[in-house]
Amino acid sequence: RTCPGRYQLLVNESEPCRFLLDTVFAKGMTVRQSKEELLPQLRDQCKLDLSIDRFRLRKKTWKNPGTVFLEYHVYEEDINISSNWEVFLEVLDEPERMKSMSQLAVLTRRWFPTQMKLEPFREVVLETSSVDELKEKLSEMSEIPLENLEFAKGRGAFP
Known part of the structure; x- marks a missing residue:
């Protein structure tokens, strides 16, 4: 299991990156499963009431948003994670349009x-x-x- 830090990506704010929470992902877990587990934590700890199709997880490289993790990606198979691994949580205005790594x-x-x-x-x-x-x-x-x-x-x- 890995404990990545979660940061909210706010692209149009003066501070586009703010820490949200720490959470645990298991090897073999899909991105969709991790998003499902995050929903109650986001609601209770961060006061973010989101639906699963209105946020995405992205690779965080310093303060830069990187690869969009697709719902079918599997941790440690499709996405390499380490002990200091961090991701962005990006709230979407519309349902996710990224469906393929070719996009x-x-x-x-x-x-x-x-x-x-x-x-x-x-x-x-x-x-x-x-x-x-x-x-x-x-x-x-x-x-x-x-x-x-x-x-x-x-x-x-x-x-």
Whole structure:
């Protein structure tokens, strides 16, 4: 059994990472089983009343959100864990869209140069992980025509 620390990922807050609780996962347990066990702890200890399809677990690398753990993943088979292993718990606004490891979840922010402002983070889930697909999805979300769309990868640590 492993005791990972749980941190809540709050991508649009000034402090995007806050400690929630410690919990225990067993080798061979699926991510879905761990989420089911977490629900009462989250409700009682953290005052978070969530449904199982409205939060996800992600790899935590320092303060950066990493791989989304899918419900069928098995600890110590699909997900390597260690004694100092920590994960993010991310509350979702809609049911989970990540269903396969072939998909890629990308956090995006729109820049408004005339106002010198960034909009809050929005997630884009890509099926093919291609630049063309990313451009198409960003164009749909922002209503910016494809020919006028530019993007860049942010530097440094998240956010």
